Amino acid sequence: MFTFIDTLLIGLTSGAxxxxxxxxxxxxxxxxxxxxxxxxxxxxxxxxxxxxxxxRFHSFWIALALAMILGAGVSALIEMLFMRTLxxxxxxxxxxxxxxxxxxxxxxxxxxxxxxxxxxKETIIRPPLSNVGFTISGHxxxxxxxxxxxxxxxxxxxxxxxxxxxxxxxxxALRASAYAPEIARLAGVKVDAIRTLGWAIAGxxxxxxxxxxxxxxxxxxxPDSLEFSLLLVFGFIAAVxxxxxxxxxAVxxxxLLGLVLxxxxxxxxxxxxxxxxxxxLIVVLLVRPQGIMGKKAGxxx
Amino acid sequence: MTLIVSELCVDHGAIRAVxxxxxxxxxGQLAAVIGANGAGKTTLxxxxxxxxxxxxxxxxxxxxxxxxxKPEKLVRFGVSHVSEGKSVIPELSVEENLNLGALWRRNAxxxxxxRNKIFETFPRLEERAGQLADTLSGGERQMLAIGRALMAKPxxxxxxxxxxxxxxxxxxxxxxxxxxxxxxxxxTVVLVEQNALGALEIADVxxxxxxxxxxxxxxxxxxxxxxxxxxxxxGY
Numbered sequence: 001m002f003t004f005i006d007t008l009l010i011g012l013t014s015g016a017x018x019x020x021x022x023x024x025x026x027x028x029x030x031x032x033x034x035x036x037x038x039x040x041x042x043x044x045x046x047x048x049x050x051x052x053x054x055x056r057f058h059s060f061w062i063a064l065a066l067a068m069i070l071g072a073g074v075s076a077l078i079e080m081l082f083m084r085t086l087x088x089x090x091x092x093x094x095x096x097x098x099x100x101x102x103x104x105x106x107x108x109x110x111x112x113x114x115x116x117x118x119x120x121k122e123t124i125i126r127p128p129l130s131n132v133g134f135t136i137s138g139h140x141x142x143x144x145x146x147x148x149x150x151x152x153x154x155x156x157x158x159x160x161x162x163x164x165x166x167x168x169x170x171x172x173a174l175r176a177s178a179y180a181p182e183i184a185r186l187a188g189v190k191v192d193a194i195r196t197l198g199w200a201i202a203g204x205x206x207x208x209x210x211x212x213x214x215x216x217x218x219x220x221x222x223p224d225s226l227e228f229s230l231l232l233v234f235g236f237i238a239a240v241x242x243x244x245x246x247x248x249x250a251v252x253x254x255x256l257l258g259l260v261l262x263x264x265x266x267x268x269x270x271x272x273x274x275x276x277x278x279x280x281l282i283v284v285l286l287v288r289p290q291g292i293m294g295k296k297a298g299x300x301x
Numbered sequence: 302m303t304l305i306v307s308e309l310c311v312d313h314g315a316i317r318a319v320x321x322x323x324x325x326x327x328x329g330q331l332a333a334v335i336g337a338n339g340a341g342k343t344t345l346x347x348x349x350x351x352x353x354x355x356x357x358x359x360x361x362x363x364x365x366x367x368x369x370x371k372p373e374k375l376v377r378f379g380v381s382h383v384s385e386g387k388s389v390i391p392e393l394s395v396e397e398n399l400n401l402g403a404l405w406r407r408n409a410x411x412x413x414x415x416r417n418k419i420f421e422t423f424p425r426l427e428e429r430a431g432q433l434a435d436t437l438s439g440g441e442r443q444m445l446a447i448g449r450a451l452m453a454k455p456x457x458x459x460x461x462x463x464x465x466x467x468x469x470x471x472x473x474x475x476x477x478x479x480x481x482x483x484x485x486x487x488x489t490v491v492l493v494e495q496n497a498l499g500a501l502e503i504a505d506v507x508x509x510x511x512x513x514x515x516x517x518x519x520x521x522x523x524x525x526x527x528x529x530x531x532x533x534x535x536g537y
Binding site: 169172173175176179180182183184185186187188189190191 | 350352371372373376377381382383384388389390391392393397400401402404405407449450452453
């Protein structure tokens, strides 16, 4: 019984981090209709920024905040300098694919660049709070203070973003630009600036994912660490399972993926990890192609 | 405050959609642009609001160059465009669609006043304020699209086929509202319409486009009585 509860707890926390990554992917998809493969690279870069900040300020929390702010800045720059030009220059059949391939290229460039500058260095981010589980009546559960922080951070971010999207003018502009850019433009919304903002928020969410993922795993940070491959693949799968359009869907997708993977890890076999994720993806795509929270395919404005 | 278009040419790939069009629409006038499918009506309108780049020529209003400004900028100059096909966002509520039109003004109080005026003109929108625009009927969507454009307190209103796909009774209502709004708010309106007779009946002046060129331009009443226009566009 304890084993099962622990499995669920582990699944929820790792799933929460995938959710953050999925939120980032959904935000970019909604603002520019691009699946941003570079998101994991940006998260990696932001986590390195966070690591450097930790060395300077000796506080994980300040480093997390700075990584998110600078991660947002990097993401905004990528949209303004890179993606915008790409969209303008490309027309015809290649226009649909070019930006996606470009983000894949960007992922490679970021990883390679970090490898050149930071490769040889041993880089470890330790959790700011104990990652040893709480002990209740003799049993040490898989829920540690740090895991509790991860879960609350994801919850807070989701609530905050939902409020921004549904209750504020900026949120209305973000939604309108995502659903119908031309109408938004005619209504006076500066759609280009709003897109950059969408990328910036995504950059911050991805940075948070990287900063939480690393110390929750082994703590070792490297350009080709397993932790970031997990973020890239599972964040993407979580986003698609959730419907790619919905923030709530991204969170549900991430948590569901985390739970399923934890159960497989515990009760079946660790080698099936990636396979299980893809099987889950395919099952969702077959049974509910629009994703868990996606709307039925219909009229698109 | 006159809309002056001079020698405007717009290309659609290899095809010249608007061919040396010159026209002048005085302030407070409702101008109906009529013509067959493919006559270049929509392209003309899209060029005027900065959505489609022009090939050559000029278009100015209140001294602003319409052809080389982005649509989001033109809204700030008082130009509102309701694009073809009920330009509302179905995923947003009726109220959100309206608010969207006044976001750039950053004045919540004024927006609310404007919204209340629009609700007076279109009471149906007030009844359905909280509903998703997706749940509206075709006529209500058109009211919402016009309402959204009015939220910007425009002086020049560009309307693209507001009657498209609507029942005759609803069309009559929409046309009447457009006429009333033009007079009440002192708007200058360019109304592009397939429904030639309906549009000419409420318009002050009429412009007939044929294959991208101006075939006739006159007072709307004179066009209705013009035998050639009647035969070609009004069907009687």
